[in-house]
Amino acid sequence: MAELTKKSIGGFLAKQGILVAFLVFMVVFAIANPRFIDIDNISGVIRSSAILGVMALGVTFVVIGGNLDLSVGSMMSFSTIVVLDLHDKIGPALAIPGMFAMTLCLGAFIGFLVGYLKLNSLIVTLGMLSAIHGLTLTYSGGQNMDIADKQNTWFDFFGQGSMLGIPVPILIFALLAAGLSLVLSKTPFGRKVYAVGGNGTAATFSGIPRARVVFMTYILSSFCVATAGLIQASRSLGSQNTVGQGLELEVLAAVILGGASLLGGSGTVFKTVIGVLILGFIQNGLLLMGLAFYAQYVVTWVIIILAVWLDIAAKRGRLWSPIA
Amino acid sequence: MSTQTPALRLEGIVKTFPGVRALDGVSFSVMPGEVHALMGENGAGKSTLMKVLGGIYQPDEGQIFIAEDATVMSSPLQAKSKGVVFIHQELSLADELSVAENIYLGELPRKSLGRVDWEKLYAQTDDILKTLNVGFNARTKVGDLSIANQQMVEIARALTVEPRAVIFDEPTASLTDAEKVVLFEVIADLQSRDVGVIYISHRMEEIFKITDRISVLRDGQYRGTLNTKETNEEEVTQLMIGRKLDLSRNEMTHSLGPVALEVRNLSCGKLFENVSFTVREGEVVGFYGLVGAGRTEIAETIFGLREPSGGEILLDGEGVTVHSPADAIARGISLVPEDRKGQGLVLGMNCRDNMTLPQVDDMTAGPFVSDGAEIAIFDQYRDKLDIRTPGWRQMVGNLSGGNQQKIVIGKWLSMHPKVLIVDEPTRGIDVGSKSEIHNLIRELAAQGYAVIVISSEMPEVLHVSDRIVAMYAGKVTREFTAAEVTEDGLIQAISGL
Numbered sequence: 107m108a109e110l111t112k113k114s115i116g117g118f119l120a121k122q123g124i125l126v127a128f129l130v131f132m133v134v135f136a137i138a139n140p141r142f143i144d145i146d147n148i149s150g151v152i153r154s155s156a157i158l159g160v161m162a163l164g165v166t167f168v169v170i171g172g173n174l175d176l177s178v179g180s181m182m183s184f185s186t187i188v189v190l191d192l193h194d195k196i197g198p199a200l201a202i203p204g205m206f207a208m209t210l211c212l213g214a215f216i217g218f219l220v221g222y223l224k225l226n227s228l229i230v231t232l233g234m235l236s237a238i239h240g241l242t243l244t245y246s247g248g249q250n251m252d253i254a255d256k257q258n259t260w261f262d263f264f265g266q267g268s269m270l271g272i273p274v275p276i277l278i279f280a281l282l283a284a285g286l287s288l289v290l291s292k293t294p295f296g297r298k299v300y301a302v303g304g305n306g307t308a309a310t311f312s313g314i315p316r317a318r319v320v321f322m323t324y325i326l327s328s329f330c331v332a333t334a335g336l337i338q339a340s341r342s343l344g345s346q347n348t349v350g351q352g353l354e355l356e357v358l359a360a361v362i363l364g365g366a367s368l369l370g371g372s373g374t375v376f377k378t379v380i381g382v383l384i385l386g387f388i389q390n391g392l393l394l395m396g397l398a399f400y401a402q403y404v405v406t407w408v409i410i411i412l413a414v415w416l417d418i419a420a421k422r423g424r425l426w427s428p429i430a
Numbered sequence: 431m432s433t434q435t436p437a438l439r440l441e442g443i444v445k446t447f448p449g450v451r452a453l454d455g456v457s458f459s460v461m462p463g464e465v466h467a468l469m470g471e472n473g474a475g476k477s478t479l480m481k482v483l484g485g486i487y488q489p490d491e492g493q494i495f496i497a498e499d500a501t502v503m504s505s506p507l508q509a510k511s512k513g514v515v516f517i518h519q520e521l522s523l524a525d526e527l528s529v530a531e532n533i534y535l536g537e538l539p540r541k542s543l544g545r546v547d548w549e550k551l552y553a554q555t556d557d558i559l560k561t562l563n564v565g566f567n568a569r570t571k572v573g574d575l576s577i578a579n580q581q582m583v584e585i586a587r588a589l590t591v592e593p594r595a596v597i598f599d600e601p602t603a604s605l606t607d608a609e610k611v612v613l614f615e616v617i618a619d620l621q622s623r624d625v626g627v628i629y630i631s632h633r634m635e636e637i638f639k640i641t642d643r644i645s646v647l648r649d650g651q652y653r654g655t656l657n658t659k660e661t662n663e664e665e666v667t668q669l670m671i672g673r674k675l676d677l678s679r680n681e682m683t684h685s686l687g688p689v690a691l692e693v694r695n696l697s698c699g700k701l702f703e704n705v706s707f708t709v710r711e712g713e714v715v716g717f718y719g720l721v722g723a724g725r726t727e728i729a730e731t732i733f734g735l736r737e738p739s740g741g742e743i744l745l746d747g748e749g750v751t752v753h754s755p756a757d758a759i760a761r762g763i764s765l766v767p768e769d770r771k772g773q774g775l776v777l778g779m780n781c782r783d784n785m786t787l788p789q790v791d792d793m794t795a796g797p798f799v800s801d802g803a804e805i806a807i808f809d810q811y812r813d814k815l816d817i818r819t820p821g822w823r824q825m826v827g828n829l830s831g832g833n834q835q836k837i838v839i840g841k842w843l844s845m846h847p848k849v850l851i852v853d854e855p856t857r858g859i860d861v862g863s864k865s866e867i868h869n870l871i872r873e874l875a876a877q878g879y880a881v882i883v884i885s886s887e888m889p890e891v892l893h894v895s896d897r898i899v900a901m902y903a904g905k906v907t908r909e910f911t912a913a914e915v916t917e918d919g920l921i922q923a924i925s926g927l
């Protein structure tokens with residue numbers, strides 16, 4: 107009997123390991139520095155994680171479908187610059203849908219290359235990372251983009267507003283996470299994403315149009331990027347051409363940390379949200395401990411490596427398994 | 431024999447998985463120079479027992495003795511170093527590597543500075559391959575080999591050490607008759623070298639041909655051991671499933687409906703040429719031939735996976751072009767593919783989701799997939815096919831091989847197709863379930879389905895078919911009705927004589 111409970115605890119740890127690690131981590135930091143669990147601090151962390159989080163939601167679909175998306179960072183810069191520029195030219199009410207349309211076009215292009223032309227997603231999106239950066243610079247002429255009249259616009263609502271006492275970025279993140287979680291776990295489309303990423307051949311034999319499913323994951327990803335760009339632009343009302351630089355790796359780290367396998371076929375929206383929060387709280391905890399913020403780049407890298415390692419170790423059943 | 435020490439002995443082995451007691455105190459031993467069959471229904475625990483022996487799983491209780499020395503098998507490599515070699519049921523080869531690299535994976539011969547000694551590697555490998563009489567060499571990429579040949583690579587792996595015991599887990603499931611002969615020679619050779627052989631199979635005729643003793647497992651428990659010479663199929667079956675089976679030929683005839691599927695002069699490059707046949711509603715047509723005769727390719731063409739280079743496909747008398755599997759499914763065609771792991775299942779997905787995958791679009795309530803409707807389908811086919819799983823949430827990859835196959839069959843039966851094509855439907859399925867699946871096929875036909883059964887097992891084809899199409903090297907050589915077919919006639923027709 108005693109053995110049985112021991113085993114079920116082990117099983118629970120293996121399944122919910124990421125959640126447990128998160129809680130342990132929170133407790134340790136909270137003891138080290140009580141300010142860490144201050145409600146203002148927590149809300150601050152979640153708010154600053156919202157942009158990363160929104161992007162990670164879309165990338166979760168791409169990764170479960172068996173592909174990568176490294177273009178989200180520079181695509182987010184693009185969205186931000188475009189919406190700020192259009193804001194002064196055609197007004198916010200038109201700027202927002204205009205920016206979404208342009209970003210979705212980029213997503214559709216990537217989806218076409220990866221889904222219909224069957225090009226390797228790593229190469230395609232890595233290439234798009236720099237191509238979109240070039241596009242952004244061309245669009246802006248290399249200048250920072252600013253809204254002329256920052257006082258008299260309702261555009262700051264998405265990044266700075268709050269409803270029912272909750273900051274709007276958190277609200278957007280939560281709603282989008284809830285919605286996409288339903289899409290992934292409850293709709294036929296979500297099921298097909300798992301099938302395509304889990305075993306593409308079996309998906310084909312089941313009559314699933316793989317190319318279309320992959321295409322749709324990139325559309326979804328670009329939609330999330332556009333949303334993140336909107337929050338970013340609205341928060342700062344002005345931006346450099348490089349605001350999203352490096353985010354693609356953090357996004358990927360959050361997704362993997364949440365337990366989605368890079369091989370495709372596994373992961374959930376909920377786990378990605380946990381991954382995003384872990385990343386946010388770790389970075390925040392380190393800041394509170396007095397580490398310079400650029401130490402975060404190194405820390406993020408360490409976290410990615412750890413997460414990938416644990417993912418592989420869980421599959422092979424052992425930590426140490428060198429290439430023969 | 432009883433005075434000898436066993437090559438290997440397992441005692442009181444217990445192994446549990448969440449929700450499953452896979453092994454419940456099993457004891458088992460194999461003598462040097464003996465071929466010992468391990469039999470039991472799908473999910474009885476055969477593979478699990480062997481994985482414990484091969485160091486892949488650690489038992490919860492019980493002990494392993496090698497030549498009466500208690501031993502702990504901590505890993506497959508360690509088991510191999512102790513002379514216990516395991517040839518798996520599910521192939522586990524690296525497609526991108528050469529045959530030689532696969533065979534010596536983890537123990538490649540080295541030169542100074544840890545460089546791989548390729549010359550030696552290839553030479554050693556070719557020596558082993560020569561004894562197996564295969565048509566490929568050490569440098570061939572494994573991904574380019576047929577499933578049968580990949581199986582031979584697995585076998586070659588076993589021959590790299592001086593083994594004390596070799597475990598074959600359903601080795602013949604995808605071998606041709608000629609390849610089986612080679613395999614049996616290999617086994618006889620091992621036997622003469624005093625190696626203990628453990629042989630798992632659902633095929634009675636093999637068991638009676640090559641084994642000395644038969645041990646039976648049922649629901650994770652040891653049921654007894656019989657001397658092969660002193661027993662018969664009935665007794666073994668009785669021990670395995672607790673009842674008798676009907677192994678007769680199909681003599682049932684019922685009235686046939688109109689032609690559901692007609693194929694006229696269908697060709698696909700060199701894979702098959704000028705193939706013509708019809709299948710009527712209510713009819714089971716068996717396709718018999720050797721592996722590589724083009725039967726699977728015909729099925730894939732009808733299912734929209736290959737583009738024909740000539741000829742016509744007619745459904746209900748109307749010419750159609752099937753562009754994709756989705757198209758085929760919409761027209762009421764189902765295909766149970768031959769490779770369950772590669773083509774039939776998403777192993778990381780649960781049982782229910784796998785089963786309902788082709789029809790997930792039609793199972794919605796509002797925008798969402800309806801849990802209830804899905805579970806209803808799963809429950810229905812779990813009962814109908816007797817699928818052993820702790821519940822629909824179980825990942826398909828955790829099921830026993832035979833139960834995985836049943837999930838694939840359930841997946842396509844639940845589509846209620848007009849034309850059902852099954853490619854090697856009972857590969858890896860135990861005798862009890864096999865006859866259930868055969869009965870099910872007959873039953874479906876009686877209900878008016880048009881069924882094509884592709885099989886390399888003659889008893890199966892004879893048992894289920896109303897008509898048999900024999901193929902050789904991409905061409906239809908002859909057609910038989912169930913009444914006129916003889917075994918000799920069939921053998922001639924598929925050998926191109």
Ligand SMILES: Nc1ncnc2c1ncn2[C@@H]1O[C@H](COP(=O)(O)OP(=O)(O)OP(=O)(O)O)[C@@H](O)[C@H]1O
Pocket residue numbers: 447448450451452470471472473474475476477478479519818819828829830831832833858860
């Ligand atoms: N890794 C696992 N996790 C959970 N359950 C498992 C796992 N491996 C095996 N099982 C369960 O243990 C039982 C025994 O499985 P096993 O593969 O040993 O059957 P088998 O006798 O080899 O059947 P078959 O003839 O179909 O190959 C089955 O119910 C199976 O679902």
Ligand SMILES: [Mg+2]
Pocket residue numbers: 476477478519599830831832
């Ligand atoms: Mg098995």
